[in-house]
Amino acid sequence: xxxxxxxxxxxxxxxxxxxxxxxxxxxxxxxxxxxxxxxxxxxxxxxxxxxxxxxxxxxxxxxxxxxxxxxxxxxxxxxxxxxxxxxxxxxxxxxxxxxxxxxxxxxxxxxxxxxxxxxxxxxxxxxxxxxxxxxxxxxxxxxxxxxxxxxxxxxxxxxxxxxxxxxxxxxxxxxxxxxxxxxxxxxxxxxxxxxxxxxxxxxxxxxxxxxxxxxxxxxxxxxxxxxxxxxxxxxxxxxxxxxxxxxxxxxxxxxxxxxxxxxxxxxxxxxxxxxxxxxxxxxxxxxxxxxxxxxxxxxxxxxxxxxxxxxxxxxxxxxxxxxxxxxxxxx
Numbered sequence: 001x002x003x004x005x006x007x008x009x010x011x012x013x014x015x016x017x018x019x020x021x022x023x024x025x026x027x028x029x030x031x032x033x034x035x036x037x038x039x040x041x042x043x044x045x046x047x048x049x050x051x052x053x054x055x056x057x058x059x060x061x062x063x064x065x066x067x068x069x070x071x072x073x074x075x076x077x078x079x080x081x082x083x084x085x086x087x088x089x090x091x092x093x094x095x096x097x098x099x100x101x102x103x104x105x106x107x108x109x110x111x112x113x114x115x116x117x118x119x120x121x122x123x124x125x126x127x128x129x130x131x132x133x134x135x136x137x138x139x140x141x142x143x144x145x146x147x148x149x150x151x152x153x154x155x156x157x158x159x160x161x162x163x164x165x166x167x168x169x170x171x172x173x174x175x176x177x178x179x180x181x182x183x184x185x186x187x188x189x190x191x192x193x194x195x196x197x198x199x200x201x202x203x204x205x206x207x208x209x210x211x212x213x214x215x216x217x218x219x220x221x222x223x224x225x226x227x228x229x230x231x232x233x234x235x236x237x238x239x240x241x242x243x244x245x246x247x248x249x250x251x252x253x254x255x256x257x258x259x260x261x262x263x264x265x266x267x268x269x270x271x272x273x274x275x276x277x278x279x280x281x282x283x284x285x286x287x288x289x290x291x292x293x294x295x296x297x298x299x300x301x302x303x304x305x306x307x308x309x310x311x312x313x314x315x316x317x318x319x320x321x322x323x324x325x326x327x328x329x330x331x
Contacts, residue, residue: 032102053118059092074130089167115168119180120157177214184219203231239294256288
């Protein structure tokens with residue numbers, strides 16, 4: 001979940017050497033190297049593109065810096081929203097496609113590359129705030145005081161997400177994931193009004209591309225029943241959701257789920273890590289499930305515990321091949 005490379009010593013050395021995370025994102029050779037680190041060191045089953053959810057925002061006309069968190073000029077008025085441009089990812093974000101082209105030949109044939117983007121609501125929350133925040137009130141204020149501008153911003157961000165993810169698929173990623181880090185700030189009714197139509201629009205537009213589409217809604221447990229309406233192929237759930245209950249809620253055949261170990265479990269003992277992982281594996285046995293964390297791995301997470309987690313999952317799945325027709329890259 002998110003870049004596992006941030007816990008790795010080679011990544012930290014590279015970051016310290018360059019002195020700028022933006023340089024890492026925007027230099028294809030470095031971004032490719034970082035993407036490959038978790039595959040090479042941890043032997044995870046998929047690589048995730050090293051980028052940031054705010055990557056498309058800068059070429060839209062809202063310059064982003066990291067100090068260390070994201071900082072940008074707030075987008076709060078109708079004029080601010082209208083000034084944002086719809087990007088052409090093939091030209092405006094050509095370095096991302098170049099990064100993908102460098103990653104793919106270096107990956108084992110059975111390890112897919114996952115591309116991703118930030119959801120419209122989460123990006124709007126950052127843009128209206130001008131950076132990060134504890135509760136991101138500014139965009140919700142905009143929605144109440146100027147709903148037309150709020151919806152225009154969400155519409156533009158949806159178009160950008162479609163263009164950006166489509167470019168990634170053309171460049172060669174085999175899976176796409178939409179991250180909605182701050183969606184849990186919405187009530188169930190606001191989710192249906194303010195987020196769901198745009199999520200459905202994105203996933204509908206991506207369907208003809210023929211790759212699996214994953215939606216991660218952090219803190220979305222209070223409107224869990226609405227998540228299948230997004231149209232995503234896989235729902236990624238945070239650590240607060242009971243996976244067994246979610247499978248029952250979503251019916252038969254169940255929607256594939258991803259998740260959802262609490263990242264803080266990785267600060268416990270090795271025995272605690274292994275036990276917590278097995279609990280999830282037992283609940284999801286025989287069901288369509290991608291084992292993952294329930295949110296991003298913390299940068300100071302003990303490396304040995306992450307490796308123990310990966311090894312525990314692999315040992316559990318060391319019996320007969322559950323997916324003998326698993327797609328390999330290039331098929």
